[in-house]
Amino acid sequence: MIKIAALKKQYNSTEILKGIDLDIDKGKIFGIIGRSGAGKSTLLRCINGLEKYDSGYLEVNGIDIKKLNEKELRMFRRDVGMIFQHFSLITRASVYDNIAFPMQCWHYNKKEIDERVRYLIDVVGMYEKMNNLARDLSGGQKQRVAIARALSMNPKILLSDEATSALDPKNSESIMELLNNINKSMGITVVLVTHQMNVVKAICDDMAIIEDGIVKDKGIVEEIFINQPASLINILGDNKILLPSSGKNIEIMYKKDDSNNVIEKLIRKFNVNIIDFIMEDYKNCIIGKVIINVINNNDLKKVEEYLKSINIENYKVLGE
Incomplete structure (x- = not known):
């Protein structure tokens, strides 16, 4: 589904991605973790074409991103939904209109829009809030609307950039459950950047740890947590326990x-x-x-x- 090799990206003279190698399988929930500034969000923006990379190879669903012109890139982004940490909703628009907005931009007919919006509002459990303004919603409700909007174009891939980090634990858990259900029911590949270990443990199949612009470790989530590589310890910290001095x-x-x-x-x-x-x-x-x-x-x-x-x-x- 996503193939990345020797991917490099720099801003001015600062190298952010220093040779990323990564394969993400279709239908998986894939977690990307790392310290702040490691390059996680930059990598995510390269995957959806919002950032141009300097060298290397990036293929998404059989498409070489670097070969796309502006029109082709716009078409490509229809298949890639994006969820942001701070929702990015139109605050003065209703729940319905926020979800409908991408389809309106692509000139879908009103019947198609209405059917899709009502279906997605039901999927994210916001039917009773359909006509409420986005500004009047709680954080968890706003993220549900943002997820529905990201699904409006029926994408093959859903990218999440710290989608739960602005939420309290209860809402964070409900959003994790929602993403897991979407992955199962729709077969959408989900790639999420997070610093929350509970998110990775609860819903991810595979994961990668990015450190200083490169992938230090990758694989099945539970195997990485069992093996405890140095890159994971660097993020988790060393949990000090008072141990007996004898034996x-x-x-x-x-x-x-x-x-x-x-x-x-x-x-x-x-x-x-x-x-x-x-x-x-x-x-x-x-x-x-x-x-x-x-x-x-x-x-x-x-x-x-x-x-x-x-x-x-x-x-x-x-x-x-």
């Missing part, structure tokens, strides 16, 4: 389906204490994270061998 401390990450009752088995077989434990619900699985203290140093090798025997390979001895 050996081990951090273990595992999918719930990889091994049943991991903690129970460890306690039964070895002289260990549980220091910290958390289960997190991702889109496609549940991931467990546990920190244990192996009281007898001589048991460390036995614990490691046992973890490998039950196919738990993502662990590390802390402090070494």
